[in-house]
Amino acid sequence: MLRDKRKKELKQKIFLTSIELFKEYGYDNVTVDKIVSACGIAKGTFFTYFSKKEHVLLHLGNSQIELVKDIIQKHQETHLEKRLQLIFNDLLTVYVEHGDLLKRTLSETIRSALKEESTNIVRFKEVLTEIIEESMNNGNFESRFDPQHIASVLVGNYFNTLVMWSIAESEEDLKHIFQLQFEIIWKGISNNR
């Protein structure tokens, strides 16, 4: 149907325009009115596509999480540790590309996870749980811990790294810090005694 196509296009247009403006002027300095006039639409229209202004950022976050599946497909490494490292590495890359918007997206992702539906983070955890179980079933990985909790710890560490890095404004490489912390976690996860 033509209508559906147009809708997708318009949503995308609003999304891209918003992001562009956010990057240029900062989230707080961009009013919905500005977005709307930049798109050449009425204010109400914006809200038929994104019920809240913040939801534009969530859309950004979501599209990242959508990527998780692709990224996982991409890295068919059998060694779980290596595979996880590759996956997280790709995710961090995508996140960092959005520079300053990262912080805002990050807090909106967490906030929405805590408020409304937004299964976002939960889905992420589920996907990780799956590949951990898969590795366990294939005999490529052993652990005395529950895949659920392992996945939870991994996700927690991922977000923690992003948050801590953002706060610190550290010059240190994000991926490097993640690597260091992943090492600690991995030692805890794996069966090496």
Next chain:
Amino acid sequence: MLRDKRKKELKQKIFLTSIELFKEYGYDNVTVDKIVSACGIAKGTFFTYFSKKEHVLLHLGNSQIELVKDIIQKHQETHLEKRLQLIFNDLLTVYVEHGDLLKRTLSETIRSALKEESTNIVRFKEVLTEIIEESMNNGNFESRFDPQHIASVLVGNYFNTLVMWSIAESEEDLKHIFQLQFEIIWKGISNNR
């Protein structure tokens, strides 16, 4: 000075009244006007004490973090693992006491950490770093990892547990889940090979 005492009292009054109202009606359903009329003050006065409505929640979060030092003093256990468990356990207790407000406080804590100053989480991490270093210097604890990163992983896991638990609305006991994940992390941290 008399003035200073009154200021503290008023701030506390605004704080307590707000929290009470939030618990009764939910954060979003309590307008600043309502708080203000419940306190018998003018709107502007509210904002001389809390520059944003959300800052009331941060005050709640902060006062928790302030507790960290007391809690640490309280548990002078020499065995680091045990000591950390006791500390986190106390923190979780305090947090959970605020029930539904927990989620909102949590996301505001993270959000503010990412936005403004709010060294909150950073301070928490620093305090943990200190006691880890202390234990290392006393020879009570050995690890091949950097205290900074260990503390970071611990803090990450603490918040992660809270977030995941809040999202899941799990009936499972928060402390139990934390315990399971702490076990994983601790195995990663400690020198046992």
Next chain:
DNA sequence: GTCTAATAATGACTGTGGTCATTATTAAAA
């Protein structure tokens, strides 16, 4: 092509967070 039902766009309007110039209060100086 016309009619109709469903869906989308519109923008005046509202509620609420937050500001700021003005007024009131206090602590200390004269």
Next chain:
DNA sequence: TTTTAATAATGACCACAGTCATTATTAGAC
């Protein structure tokens, strides 16, 4: 006690996110 300078309280006011009754557009039925 009076004066003065600093600080706090006030509430009319503003900006902006989000709503909703109304209008315009589209897809399909006939």
